[in-house]
Amino acid sequence: MHLENRVLVTGGAGFLGSHLCERLLDAGANVICVDNFFSGTRSNIEHLIGHKRFELIRHDVTMPLFVEVDEIYNLACPASPVHYQRDPVQTTKTSVLGAINMLGLAKRVGAKILQASTSEIYGDPQVHPQPESYWGHVNPIGLRACYDEGKRCAETLFFDYKRQHNLRIKLARIFNTYGPRMHPNDGRVVSNFVVQALLGRDITIYGEGTQTRSFCYVDDLVDGLMRFMAAGDGVFGPINLGNPEEFTIRQLAEQVIALTGSRSRIVHRPIPQDDPHQRRPDISCAHDVLEWAPRTRLSEGLKRTIGYFDALLADRTMHGRLTTAVA
Structure with a gap:
């Protein structure tokens, strides 16, 4: 990572996003954290406020955002059933409109963009373990569909932007992750x-x-995301990240x-x-391409x-x- 890198983290005040912001700052990046605090909390990133290379913006990614950045980690979306089922329409909007707005931003400023997708795109899988080549077994009208199908649509958008606009994308499918700063009432x-x-x-x-x-500790997962972003443009995924x-x-x-x-x-x-x-997860791809595997x-x-x-x-x-x- 170049020391002058300007990195945008949407959902940066969430469980995973706050750990990522912290690690990016440690690596020398200038970090813009964006969150609307629907499921993220200010306490997660309070210790970063005042850092000379950290900026917090309260913003909903369903609305366009205009900033100058080199890299984007699009993590914005409630990720636990309690939170994403509280307002399912907003959950779908966050995944789909959020992806459109962040892809549009990446296109305008020439940024590299990583999408935090999910193992939920595999649904209730009929293939085990799940490789990236598996298309999934998802109920499109069930209670979890707002999250599952929202993320699946976001994946479609990322690959269409790559094909149509030659955008530099990264698509990570994140499996169950845990650790400090999980929301205590998130139902996970x-x-x-x-x-x-x-x-x-x-x-x-x-x-x-x-x-x-399969439970992946948050530090290991963040390491995987950063390795993925740092990999060459020819490495764009999808790549499973999780503990096998x-x-x-x-x-x-x-x-x-x-x-x-x-x-x-x-x-x-x-x-x-x-x-x-x-x-x-089948993490053969992450192991071979990113030289990554969880250690905790x-x-x-x-x-x-x-x-x-x-x-x-x-x-x-x-x-x-x-x-x-x-x-």
């Missing part, structure tokens, strides 16, 4: 289990807990209980509509994540919010 399995365990509440599993997921180690949801719950020393019991609830049964084991990443939520619970105000949320 890691944050749910950790908060419930720390409060001594029942840990809620949907179905029998035999569904599998696979765990059942019940195994995750048991590990969280053990690491927290909690007395929480595991209880079962009906499985949500279109919940994928299996999810595991689940037990180590969970310890750091538990430490973060433990500190949140020490805050009386946050403790009240979390207690209400998991009651």
Whole structure:
């Protein structure tokens, strides 16, 4: 990365975006963080405010943005079911109009642009593990479709802009990522289990807990994104980024209980509509092309994540919010 690089991160105050902004600053970039704070929070990037190479803009990517930048990481979109189903129409707009506006910006200023796509584009997969060549198995009218199909449409737009305008694109399909700064009430399995365990509440599993997921620690994921952006223009993806180690949801719950020393019991609830049964990335492409693979084991990443939520619970105000949320 050139030291004078001007980098735009949309969704920069979110869980993943805030870690990316931090790492880009460490690498010497000038960072413009854009967020409308629908699911991102100011507290995630508060420690960066005042940094001479960091700028925060409150803006919704469904509206055009006019800035001069060299690189764009388009991360803007609520990524947890609780958040993206709260306003499904806005979720689709964020994915589709946000992609159009950021691609238009990249075209105007000649910037390289990376799209944060998702493993959700594979839906409830019938191929396991999921390679980039798999087209997916998605319900286009289900409760998750606002996110799944919004991201699929964004992928289409990125490749059409590449073919039609010779735009320099990067398309990353991100699998389950966890770590500090996850939103405590976002309904994602890691944050749910950790908060419930720390409060001594029942840990809620949907179905029998035999569904599998692969959990990538946030530092590893950010490393993958930055390696991808730094790769030559001939490397544009799509590329899966995630941890290929696979765990059942019940195994995750048991590990969280053990690491927290909690007395929480595991209880079962009906499985949500279109919940994928299996999810595991084939990262052969990332390994071969980017020389990337995650290094953080689940037990180590969970310890750091538990430490973060433990500190949140020490805050009386946050403790009240979390207690209400998991009651």
